[in-house]
Amino acid sequence: MLPTPSTSHVCFDRVYEPAEDSFLLLDTLSTSSEIAFLHNRFAQANSKQSTPPLILEVGVGSGVVLAFVAGNTSRIFGRNDILTLGTDINRFACQAASETVRKAIKDHDPSLFLDVVNADLASTIRANSVDVFIFNPPYVPAELPDLSRHDSFNVLSVGQKSTSFEQDSYLLELSYAGGEDGMAVTNRMLEQLPYILNPERGVAYLLLCAQNKPEEVKQRIRDWGTGWVAETVGVSGKKAGWEKLHIVRIWRNSMA
Template identity: 35%
Template sequence: MLPTPHLKDVDYEKIYEPSEDSFYLLDCLEDQKSYLESKFKNHVPVVVEIGTGSGIITTFLLQCILQEALYMATDVNPSACTCVLKTASHNCPHRAHLVDSLQMSLASAVRPNTVDILVFNPPYVPAEEVPELSPDDTKDTQWLDLALLGGEDGMVTTWKVLNGLDSILSAGGVAYILFCARNHPESVAQQMQRRGWKVDVIIHKKAGWEVLSILRFLKA
């Protein structure tokens, strides 16, 4: 088992605390290590994590999976953007320069068709609506709500990313996205397959009362 990055002095009142979903993503990426190393052995891949939170996922990738990749971690939460750089520096001081952090919504400012590996642990909890955050609103509780609440079926934010995969991923790019059962991942997979995507279930596990799945998306 590969080591989990150590988190130091993280303020969980401002930043999503890693939970089962985070650790299942680590399991998924560990499972995919050989696949990713082989797929991108001939060039340095660009890796983007959307909604980086504490930075544990990006740092794990840097530390254990693809040590020579270029990493961009995005989050709307400025505290998360700072935290990922701190987490990477604490765990990988000699390679932390490979990580950049961008405060943005999803991957809105990423250059089109340049992302080789996309990782997204979305706000997947069903809610009446996705919380809105005005530029002047810095209440810590609202940052956490944005990390959790995904609107109808918990899928409003996730569909924004899925609908944009064609313009986000490079020609051979791959995306790993996490879903809960209430997101209806089987239906999502079918819809994406009809659009020309190859969809594989990499992780499917029970987490307390919830069932979580991590799906891999490749252009067929």
């Protein structure tokens, strides 16, 4: 079992704390079946795949998932020349996640950690550049936060050394509130996904809950066109109800 990165330095008053969804991603990425899939897709011995892969996590939160990937590249991908990058709309999460990743790779022969960028989803990412995409979205069916407050709540107020309760509540809402069916943010990300993935070897891991209607989401992805595949590769949570979680792998089948 691969070690879980430490997040003891993170203030969970304003940054999403790793929970069942985070750990399901870690478990899924380290299963023998996913390791075999990723080795086959990215192994350095394959001359066609010699370019270092770029791994992007959108919505890094505490950074536990990106740090896990960055600190275990040899085991997960069969190579160490991996580039890791994250984004989050919460500036405090970006700072926390950067520290989480740096701690995780400190004593390893690691991937190259690029940065965690304060951004809305993948809006800052170059087209066709992402080889492995990871997204644990705000999936709870709850009203979306009021983004008109974002600029003022995303930084410390002048003269203040800590955030307010109202500010913390808003920042945490960003991490879990997903709008109608919990899909408002995920739908926006799915619109970007075909354009940021590497067209030859890109693969994405998306977390959904039962109320997100994962079977419908998978079919929608398959309807993007010839070659698109979407399959559930990890399941956790309750056996009934919206809290049951799914990890969906999305990729293009070059043989299609």
